[in-house]
Amino acid sequence: MIDPKYVELIHREIDGENSPAESQQLHAYVQKNPEAQRLFNDYKILLSSIDEMEEITPPRALKARVLNSINPNMYKQHRTSFARLERLFESWGTRRYAFAFSAGIAVGVLALVFFFDLHIPIEENNSLTGTIISSKVPNDFALGDAFNVNLPQVEANLQTKYSNNIVVAELALHSPDAVEVLFTVDGVDMCFSAFKQAEGGKGHLVVNENTSKLTSIGDQNYVLFFTDKTGSGKALDVKILQKGQILYEKTLLPKH
């Protein structure tokens, strides 16, 4: 039988919570009580075994999955569009008027677009999702390999662009039935980074290790981003499949 007071002291000892006097008291007790000694030793063995357990490395695709799941403009839009107005109205203590005012502006802009058919360039379209790329980057891109496929099952146009550490694949697809596009990278120096498609797009991307599988139907436009750690431009293997059958494949490289 172990005195409950000493059971608590054992727990506190292995947590490093005992004072020197309490530690001394405990050690004197366990020397005289074999049952307490066993319990103390068991906990020490258990905790040292846990200490020896290695940390698990998360799957490589986890980071890309997270970045692909968030709206990168969530805070950017707030800052650039409405933050000043909101601060102004907050300072007046009339936040609800801020929403009414903002809604009025939004309705006005929409009316302008509707009635005057304003052209909004796709680069400025905030409805695009999944980007982590800076708006300055496109100016630094060099064109890489491209392909143009015209088959009964699918029409595809793909252009690669290379920057220092970023590889972009811009893909236009037309397919009456679903097709899959596999993007394969080496997974070490180059890995998937982000994915964009226009709002309402039907594309579905699954990233698994070094392969990104895009499923698409109809007329769609996509942009995929890959991170190239070497900055020297790595190969990007692309395959277009339908029902498991390869329709087209090509290895794309930068143009040095």
Next chain:
Amino acid sequence: MTDQSDAILVKRCLEGDGNAFEGLLDRYQKTVFNVVYRMVKDVEEAEDITQATFVKVYENLRAFNPKFKFFSWIYKIAVNESLNYLNQRKRVTELDEDIASDTDDPESALHGVETSEKINECLMKLSPDYRVVIVLRHFQDLPYNEIAQILDVPEHTVKSRLFAARKMLRKHLIRKGFQT
């Protein structure tokens, strides 16, 4: 980027700097993944829960109070996501009340607990409330007060749960064959 404090990265993120969140993700993805994995013991489920955790963190960054430690906040979200998942799945082995109230067996002792798999198995036999204190205390080396903050319980509750959890874990390991 790694030299910057969490608070600065959060501030930059709220100012619209997308790279700042990537910095937080790089810093905490392994830790969060490991906490979640120890709770659910399944790599794919841990990946899903870790992803959900970071999305929640990102979407609620404005709610983060910089007076508190960012990692405590992210741990709290990860733990809650894990507990929600476990509650939904109801696949946890119920706490063996006999073990919780058992008296110590003087003939039993742990020897040669060399396989992490055995510890993982026994950890999964604890109810989530007990498992989480073992994970935070012994896998993440967090002190009582931080565990209390993460779990929203008083410090004395953390201690009593931790002591009970160790006792149960020892019993399960002994039942697995770690006996003299």
